[in-house]
Amino acid sequence: MITFIQMEFLKLKRSKIFLLSLMGAILPPLLMFIAVTAFDEGHSFEALFTNVNMYMSAMFAVLIFAIIISYLFGREYSEHTLKTMLTIPISREKFLISKYIMFLVWIVILTVVTSLSTLIFGFIAGLEGLTLKLIITSFSQLLLANVLLFLTFSPFVFISLLITNMVPAMVGGATLSLINIMVYGQNWAPFVPWVCPYLIASGEIAKYGANIMVSYGIILVTFLIGLAVSLYQKGCCNLKKVL
Amino acid sequence: MVEYIIETNNLSKIYYNNTVVDSINMHVEKGKIYGLLGKNGAGKTTTMCMLLNLAYPTSGEIYLFGKNSKKYTKEIYSNIGSIIETPGFYENLTAYENLKIISKLRKDFYPQNINLVLEMVNLENSKSKKFKDFSLGMKQRLGIAAAIMHNPELLILDEPINGLDPFGIKEIRTLLKRLSHEYGITILISSHILSEIENIADVIGIMDNGILIEEIPKEELHNRLNKFVEFELSDGYRAVELLEKIGLKANKDFTITKEGIIHLYSNLEMRDKINALFVSAGIDVKKVNLCEENLEDFFTRFVSNN
Numbered sequence: 001m002i003t004f005i006q007m008e009f010l011k012l013k014r015s016k017i018f019l020l021s022l023m024g025a026i027l028p029p030l031l032m033f034i035a036v037t038a039f040d041e042g043h044s045f046e047a048l049f050t051n052v053n054m055y056m057s058a059m060f061a062v063l064i065f066a067i068i069i070s071y072l073f074g075r076e077y078s079e080h081t082l083k084t085m086l087t088i089p090i091s092r093e094k095f096l097i098s099k100y101i102m103f104l105v106w107i108v109i110l111t112v113v114t115s116l117s118t119l120i121f122g123f124i125a126g127l128e129g130l131t132l133k134l135i136i137t138s139f140s141q142l143l144l145a146n147v148l149l150f151l152t153f154s155p156f157v158f159i160s161l162l163i164t165n166m167v168p169a170m171v172g173g174a175t176l177s178l179i180n181i182m183v184y185g186q187n188w189a190p191f192v193p194w195v196c197p198y199l200i201a202s203g204e205i206a207k208y209g210a211n212i213m214v215s216y217g218i219i220l221v222t223f224l225i226g227l228a229v230s231l232y233q234k235g236c237c238n239l240k241k242v243l
Numbered sequence: 244m245v246e247y248i249i250e251t252n253n254l255s256k257i258y259y260n261n262t263v264v265d266s267i268n269m270h271v272e273k274g275k276i277y278g279l280l281g282k283n284g285a286g287k288t289t290t291m292c293m294l295l296n297l298a299y300p301t302s303g304e305i306y307l308f309g310k311n312s313k314k315y316t317k318e319i320y321s322n323i324g325s326i327i328e329t330p331g332f333y334e335n336l337t338a339y340e341n342l343k344i345i346s347k348l349r350k351d352f353y354p355q356n357i358n359l360v361l362e363m364v365n366l367e368n369s370k371s372k373k374f375k376d377f378s379l380g381m382k383q384r385l386g387i388a389a390a391i392m393h394n395p396e397l398l399i400l401d402e403p404i405n406g407l408d409p410f411g412i413k414e415i416r417t418l419l420k421r422l423s424h425e426y427g428i429t430i431l432i433s434s435h436i437l438s439e440i441e442n443i444a445d446v447i448g449i450m451d452n453g454i455l456i457e458e459i460p461k462e463e464l465h466n467r468l469n470k471f472v473e474f475e476l477s478d479g480y481r482a483v484e485l486l487e488k489i490g491l492k493a494n495k496d497f498t499i500t501k502e503g504i505i506h507l508y509s510n511l512e513m514r515d516k517i518n519a520l521f522v523s524a525g526i527d528v529k530k531v532n533l534c535e536e537n538l539e540d541f542f543t544r545f546v547s548n549n
Contacts, residue, residue, distance in 0.1 A: 003347055007347055014335045080329055083292075083297055083327050083331055084331045084389065085345075086297055087296070087320060087325045087327075088349050089317060
């Protein structure tokens with residue numbers, strides 16, 4: 001499995017999508033930096049971290065993750081590499097799971113980049129109130145939100161195996177981001193799989209009076225359904241799509 | 244006893260009520276080059292995909308190296324190299340990196356092996372070039388490099404010379420012949436270039452509409468090709484009268500082209516006497532050739548007859 005993951009890393013060498021995703025991870029801190037400096041939106045590191053985490057995990061991450069998923073899984077079809085890989089032979093399940101792990105690692109990298117860039121932009125803006133505890137808490141919150149969000153993206157794996165083009169992923173991701181914005185603040189937000197990760201991680205879920213275990217359950221069920229259907233789809237391995 | 248590396252037993256594939264491969268019984272002998280010949284949509288690629296475990300058969304069995312392919316999957320497929328249509332590689336990676344991924348996943352990564360196969364397919368100077376910058380011919384050659392990198396005993400190549408220039412085709416043909424004759428590798432190859440199949444294959448399997456019509460050894464193929472005598476004459480129509488006078492029938496024993504050239508299909512051993520008949524009748528005989536039907540004509544005739 002380690003070799004599989006190493007090879008997934010190698011596949012990203014010179015990848016423009018990887019660089020674009022890093023830029024996407026820097027975008028929320030950059031926008032918040034502009035808001036702080038140009039529009040006088042709060043002058044503390046705490047406010048900056050809170051805003052960045054919210055915009056990242058509830059909005060930007062959804063779009064970025066959809067694109068990453070589409071690239072990671074769909075490229076094996078669109079670049080006709082799946083037929084090469086499957087005849088090696090390799091286990092289809094191992095292949096799929098290594099991609100899930102790569103996706104998770106990619107998410108962790110993006111989380112680190114977002115947190116680090118927030119820190120740097122905060123320094124440039126001359127914000128106050130930075131403590132080690134704040135850094136750890138904010139990073140942990142964003143990491144938890146993104147990891148939970150990762151679990152809710154398994155249905156997108158199925159879709160990317162079904163439609164290997166990246167355009168539907170971008171449209172889907174953008175739509176989901178908009179839905180998240182609309183849903184955020186509504187009573188039923190804790191029951192929407194792509195919104196509740198941020199609510200759980202930030203602790204905002206308490207304001208909604210919803211049972212946190214129900215939200216965890218929704219995330220888990222979403223993950224399991226997505227995993228099952230994507231494994232089934234990979235198992236079927238439609239010849240016309242492979243070719 | 245003949246040892247078959249590939250043997251199928253009533254192998255079929257049905258897609259949405261459409262029978263793409265219909266109960267084929269294929270026999271590929273060890274160390275031989277087997278050419279699979281068929282029109283587009285004949286079922287060649289689907290057959291190869293089933294042999295490679297890329298598509299599941301609707302019914303029938305596949306025996307590779309004498310073993311049931313369903314039971315010994317890993318053992319069998321690690322011993323096969325393949326190209327199915329356009330070879331698939333990661334576009335952002337170099338030739339070397341692409342081969343590295345494949346060999347690492349096969350657990351037999353040796354840099355010298357990669358360099359060796361790149362040299363064999365004349366890509367040693369392009370090993371640091373990104374795949375997306377490769378020409379179609381280079382992509383095909385990289386596909387062949389990937390297929391032979393792990394020293395397989397069986398190569399399954401679907402249209403491997405697609406996109407290659409004549410020089411590249413000759414190179415690959417020489418390479419495949421060398422792999423078969425020097426290293427004893429069994430090769431199953433399909434191509435729409437009939438002359439290529441004729442040049443390279445020891446046995447030719449003819450497929451049409453999902454059916455494997457016949458497997459013909461190359462030695463036998465030449466006996467099956469129609470032979471005819473071609474007469475180029477000063478007066479073709481007068482010659483027709485003479486031929487009919489001696490009992491030969493137009494469109495059966497002979498044909499005449501628009502240009503007045505006569506093709507004689509029967510009584511070939513009498514060509515000297517017929518020649519003398521034309522000369523004595525005052526017809527100038529400009530050319531007499533004993534010709535053999537080419538593979539394309541044979542293939543067309545064979546498929547339409549079957």
